[in-house]
Structure formats: structure tokens, C-alpha cells
Amino acid sequence: xxxxxxxxxxxxxxxxxxxxxxxxxxxxxxxxxxxxxxxxxxxxxxxxxxxxxxxxxxxxxxxxxxxxxxxxxxxxxxxxxxxxxxxxxxxxxxxxxxxxxxxxxxxxxxxxxxxxxxxxxxxxxxxxxxxxxxxxxxxxxxxxxxxxxxxxxxxxxxxxxxxxxxxxxxxxxxxxxxxxxxxxxxxxxxxxxxxxxxxxxxxxxxxxxxxxxxxxxxxxxxxxxxxxxxxxxxxxxxxxxxxxxxxxxxxxxxxxxxxxxxxxxxxxxxxxx
Numbered sequence: 027x028x029x030x031x032x033x034x035x036x037x038x039x040x041x042x043x044x045x046x047x048x049x050x051x052x053x054x055x056x057x058x059x060x061x062x063x064x065x066x067x068x069x070x071x072x073x074x075x076x077x078x079x080x081x082x083x084x085x086x087x088x089x090x091x092x093x094x095x096x097x098x099x100x101x102x103x104x105x106x107x108x109x110x111x112x113x114x115x116x117x118x119x120x121x122x123x124x125x126x127x128x129x130x131x132x133x134x135x136x137x138x139x140x141x142x143x144x145x146x147x148x149x150x151x152x153x154x155x156x157x158x159x160x161x162x163x164x165x166x167x168x169x170x171x172x173x174x175x176x177x178x179x180x181x182x183x184x185x186x187x188x189x190x191x192x193x194x195x196x197x198x199x200x201x202x203x204x205x206x207x208x209x210x211x212x213x214x215x216x217x218x219x220x221x222x223x224x225x226x227x228x229x230x231x232x233x234x235x236x237x238x239x240x241x242x243x244x245x246x247x248x249x250x251x252x253x254x255x256x257x258x259x260x261x262x263x264x265x266x267x268x269x270x271x272x273x274x275x276x277x278x279x280x281x282x283x284x285x286x287x288x289x290x291x292x293x294x295x296x297x298x299x
Contacts, residue, residue, distance in 0.1 A: 043212075052141075052142065052143060052219070052220070055106060055142075055173075055201075055220060056106055056134070056142040056173075057106055057107040057108075058107075058108075058109065058132070058134055058135035058136070058142065059107075059108050059109045059111075059112075059135065059136060060134075060135065060136065060137070061136060061137060062137060063081070063137040065137065066084075066111070066136050066137035067081065069111045070087055070111065073087075073111065073114050074089065074090055075087040075088060075089060075090060075111075075114070075117075075129075076088060076089075076090045078128060079157055079161060084131070084137075084138070085128075085130060085131060085138075085150075085153070085154045085157060086101075086110055086128045086129050086130040086131045086154060087110050087111065087128070087129040087131070088126070088127070088128050088129070089117055089121065089126075089127070096124055096125050096126040096162075097123070097124040097125050097165075097292065098125055098126070098164065098165040098166065098167055098190060098292070099125070099126045099127075099128060099158050099159075099162050099164075099165075099166050099167065100116070100120050100125045100126070100127050100128070100167045100168075100169050100193075100288075101128045101130050101151075101154060101155055101158055101166065101167070101168055101169065102116045102127065102128065102129050102130060102169045102170075102171075102174070103130050103132075103151060103168065103169065103170045103171070103173075103174030103175075103177040103178055104129070104130075104132075104171055104173075104174050105171045105172040105173050105174055106172060106173040109131065109135050109136040110129035110130060110131040110135070110136065111129075111136065113129050113171075114129070115277045115279065116129065116169065117129070118279040119277070119279035119284045120284070120288070122279060123284065123285060123288055125167070125288065126162060128154070128158055130151065130154050132146075132147050132150065132177075133146050133147065133150050134146075143219070143220055144176070144180070144201075144219070144220035144221065144222055147176075147177045147180075148177055148180035148181060148184070151177045151178070151180065151181045152181050152184050152186050152187060155168070155181055155186075155187040155189075156186065156187055159187060159188075164188060164190065165188075165190035165191075165292070166187060166188065166189055166190060167189070167190055167191050167192070167193070167288075167291055167292070168181060168182070168189055168191075168192050168193070169192075169193040169195070170192070170193070170194055170195065170197070171195040171196060172195065172196045172197070172198075172245070172246060172272070173201075173222070174195075175194040175195065175196075175197035175198070175224060176197075176198070176201060176222030176224055177222075178192055178194065179192075179194075179222070179224040179227040179228050180222070180227055182227060182228060182231050183226070183227035183228070183230070183231075189231075189233060190233055190291070190292065190293075191233050191234045191235070191236070191290075191291025191292055191293070192228075192231070192233065192234070192235045192236070192291065193235075193236045193238070193287055193291055194224075194235065194236070194237050194238070194254075195238045195275065196238065196239065196240055196243055196245070196246050196251065196272055196275070197224060197237060197246070197251055197254055198222070198224065198246050198250045198251065198254065199223075199224055199225050199250045199251075199253040199254040199257070200221055200222060200223045200224060200225065200226075201218060201220055201221050201222035201223075202214070202215045202218050202221045202222075202223070203215065203250055204246060204250060205217075205218045207247060207250070224254050225253070225254055225257045228254075228257075228258060228260075229257075229259075231258075231260055232260050233260065233261070233291075234260070234261040234262070234263075234290055234291045234292075234293060235258055235260065235261070235262045235263075235291070236262070236263050236264075236265065236287045236290050236291050237251060237254070237255050237262065237263070237264050237265070238265045238267070238275065238283075238287070239251045239252070239264060239265065239266045239267065240267050240270035240271055240272055240274070240275055241266055241267060241268050241269070241270060242269065242270060242271045243270075243271060243272045244271055244272055245272040245273075246272060263290050265283055265286070265287065
């Protein structure tokens, strides 16, 4: 009987922690940089970018003088931290290959209004892809890094945009499994609201998918990326970077893998699944 009260106190504390985690979980997933529209415009100018499609209602960033006769448009959906302005290396590498690049921005990030969530990011991503298709025509390629891979897969699952090919950088099989890995002491898989089930969302896709894996990834353990890769039944190819961690992939524009990846997802090098 004397041990009952301490045990009850521990249980109540644990349940209180569960409630706090459940209520504030999106603060543990999304880490946006935020600033005014003037600040965003200044950052874009410094990187020789412009707000697209317009300053008043921007969805992302694009080169001030984009290639108007490109091989297609690559829409980049970045990871859960920072903002699209941090990802200018995609323009350096992909524009040299003849692709137009849009660095998509999320609701609640940078100078965009809204609150990030799975539903909000995917719905907004669909509108961004539709806008790109309307402005530039096809083909459209989706490039998602980490969390952005979940957004890209959600867009594909919607069936509202024809997607020629997908590139997923350090992807996961589902956000629920990643949450459970990092918060093993909570029933995180059942508490999480934004599940981003990439396996389910890609089950009906028939285009080419490239997956880039960092072998020393401390955020998305390799087994979760490989579970996704194994579950894909359409044309797929894996690039694995031996000494890379989640945030240290080799991104120099001169590296050959950029060309290999785009040749694959564009269908120039057809590979059986």
C-alpha cells in the first residue's frame, strides 16, 4: 500500500507528458524560419531569385531569368527546418542540366501565412504543382528532401497532377514509424497526427523514383528508407552515400550523381523495377 501513491504519481506524470506531446507535437516536427515579406524579398534578391508566381501571393522561389525552353520543371520540397531560401544549391545543379527549378515554400514558413500540417502542406503542394504546370507546361518532376518527400508522395497520391518522376532524399516509410523511433518511450505511432505514409501514397504510382540515402543518417535511420524502397513496385533506383549524415550529403553541382538521377527519373535510362 505505501508504494501505491508514488506509482500513481508516476503514472499521472506520464499521462500528463503524453497530453503535452499530443497537443504540441507539431512544434516537435516543423522548425520553420519565419520573416516578413520584405525580409523574404531581400533574401531572394541576394540569391538572384524572385518570388513566384508573384510577390503578393508567392508559393516559392525561382531564378530571375529561368530557362524558358527547359527539359521540364523540378519542384523542390525542402525538409522540416529553415526555408526554401536555404536550398539554392538545387538551382546550381539542376539548371545546368536544362531544368527549370522552383523552390517551393510551405504554409507557415518564411513569409507565407498558415500553419504547417500534413494536410496543409500536401494541399498547398498540389496547388503549387498545378500552378507550375499552368505557367510552364510539363513535364513536372517532384524533388522531396526528408519531410518534403512526404509532401511529394502526398501530391502523387492525390492524382491531381501528372508527375513524370520523383526524387526522394533521405526519405522515410512513414512519419509514424520515425516518431516511434525517436520517442520510443511514448506510444508515438498512435499519438502522431501527421503520418505521411509514403508507402501507401506511392502504391499506385507508375513513374520512376530515385531514392538518395545517407548511410550515416542519424535522423532517418537507413532501415526506414530501405523499407520504402523495397515496397515500391514501379521503376526505382537507389543512390547510397557512404560517409554522409542526414545534413551532409555531397551536394557539389559538379558531382556526377545529379546527372544520373535526372536521367533516370526523366526516363532517359529505363530500369526495370
